[in-house]
Amino acid sequence: MSDAYIALADGRVFEARARSPGRTRGELVFTTAYTGYEESLTDPSYAEQILTFSYPLIGNYGVRAERFESESVQPRAAIARELTDDVAEWLADEDVPAVDHVDTREIVISVREEGAMACGIAAGPDATPEDAVEEMEACKPMSDHVDIGAQVSVSEPTVHEGDGVADVAMIDCGAKGSIISSLTERGADVHVFPYDATPEDVAGVDPDVLFVSNGPGDPENFVAAQEVVDAFAGDLPMAGICLGQQVITSALGGSTAKMAFGHRGVNQPVKDLRTDRVVMTTQNHGYTVDDTGPLEVTQVNVNDDTVEGLDSEELNVITRQYHPEANPGPHDSLGFFDEVLELADPVPRVAAD
Ligand SMILES: NC(=O)CC[C@H](N)C(=O)O
Structure with a gap:
C-alpha cells in the first residue's frame, strides 16, 4: 500500500513510498546527474524546489559530510526511483520529506513537456492524496519568493583565508562551499558578504575583484546584489557563477528569462566560441540570460544555444552560467578560477628570488 503521494500542477497525483515523512511543496525540477547526490542535496540553489x-538509484556510496556544499539539505523534498537507507535516514534526520518507488521517468517527462511546475508531497502513515494536492495548491511561483536570499546567505560577513594572493569580495546569494x-x-x-550587503560594506575591504555567487530563485529578486554590481561597474573587476552571471548581466543593463525546465545535470555540453572547444559542464539553473547588455557571449550551450559564458574586456567582467567548481561533475572548467584571479591582478607576478 502506498504511504506517500506526489501532486503535480497538471492535475496528476503519483503514489509512492515514504522514506522520510512529512508534507511540503515546491517547484518540481529534475537533475540527470548520476553521481553527486550529496552535493546536489546540499546545493543552496535548490531552495524552494522539489528535486527529482x-x-x-540514489545513495549507493553512502553519505559523507565532507562532500556537502552547505550545512543543510536545501531542496524541500527529494524524489527518486530508489533511495538507499543511508540517504533516507539522512533526509529524515534533516526533516526533509523523501519518497521513492515511483516512476521518475514519467515525472521527468511531465516536467520536460510542461515545464517546472508546482508540486506537493505528503508522505507517512497518515498521508492522503488530498494532503498532497493541498500542498501543491499552496505552492507559490518561484518569482514570488522575493527574499529567498535570506534563507541561504550568511547573516554576517565572514572571511575565508587563502594566501593573500588577492582579496575577493563575494556576495553570498547561496554560495556552494566549493x-x-x-x-x-x-x-x-575570500570576504563573504550577506546577499543584502551594501556597496559601502564591500568597499570596506578594498577588494581586488567582486564575485557574485550562485543562488536560488529569480535573479531579479536579488536587488541589493544588483546595486553593488552597479556601484562598482567599470571600477572593479567582476566575476559570477550561475545566479552571479544573471545578477551581473541584469545590473549592467541586460535581462534574464525563465526557462521551461532549465538545465540540471553533470553532462551539459558547452562550446567556447573563441576556441571552438566543447567541454562537459555541471549545471543547475532555471533562468537564463536573454539580453546580454554590454557583455559579449563567449560560450554557448550546444543543446539549445543558451548563453553559458559572458565577458567584457572594457568592464573587466567574466561570468559562467554553469558550475566550473563541479561538485558534482566534471573538472574540465576549473581554470575559470585562475581567470578570475588574473582579472584581480592582470600584471604577471614576477617570482621573488
Ligand atoms: N545555480 C544557480 O545559481 C541557479 C540560479 C537561478 N536560481 C536559476 O535557477 O537560474
Whole structure:
C-alpha cells in the first residue's frame, strides 16, 4: 500500500513510498546527474524546489559530510526511483520529506513537456492524496519568493583565508562551499558578504575583484546584489557563477528569462566560441540570460544555444552560467578560477628570488 503521494500542477497525483515523512511543496525540477547526490542535496540553489533524480538509484556510496556544499539539505523534498537507507535516514534526520518507488521517468517527462511546475508531497502513515494536492495548491511561483536570499546567505560577513594572493569580495546569494574553496585554494582571501550587503560594506575591504555567487530563485529578486554590481561597474573587476552571471548581466543593463525546465545535470555540453572547444559542464539553473547588455557571449550551450559564458574586456567582467567548481561533475572548467584571479591582478607576478 502506498504511504506517500506526489501532486503535480497538471492535475496528476503519483503514489509512492515514504522514506522520510512529512508534507511540503515546491517547484518540481529534475537533475540527470548520476553521481553527486550529496552535493546536489546540499546545493543552496535548490531552495524552494522539489528535486527529482532521473538516475534510478540514489545513495549507493553512502553519505559523507565532507562532500556537502552547505550545512543543510536545501531542496524541500527529494524524489527518486530508489533511495538507499543511508540517504533516507539522512533526509529524515534533516526533516526533509523523501519518497521513492515511483516512476521518475514519467515525472521527468511531465516536467520536460510542461515545464517546472508546482508540486506537493505528503508522505507517512497518515498521508492522503488530498494532503498532497493541498500542498501543491499552496505552492507559490518561484518569482514570488522575493527574499529567498535570506534563507541561504550568511547573516554576517565572514572571511575565508587563502594566501593573500588577492582579496575577493563575494556576495553570498547561496554560495556552494566549493566555489569559495576553489578561490582560497588558489591563494585568494575570500570576504563573504550577506546577499543584502551594501556597496559601502564591500568597499570596506578594498577588494581586488567582486564575485557574485550562485543562488536560488529569480535573479531579479536579488536587488541589493544588483546595486553593488552597479556601484562598482567599470571600477572593479567582476566575476559570477550561475545566479552571479544573471545578477551581473541584469545590473549592467541586460535581462534574464525563465526557462521551461532549465538545465540540471553533470553532462551539459558547452562550446567556447573563441576556441571552438566543447567541454562537459555541471549545471543547475532555471533562468537564463536573454539580453546580454554590454557583455559579449563567449560560450554557448550546444543543446539549445543558451548563453553559458559572458565577458567584457572594457568592464573587466567574466561570468559562467554553469558550475566550473563541479561538485558534482566534471573538472574540465576549473581554470575559470585562475581567470578570475588574473582579472584581480592582470600584471604577471614576477617570482621573488
Ligand atoms: N545555480 C544557480 O545559481 C541557479 C540560479 C537561478 N536560481 C536559476 O535557477 O537560474
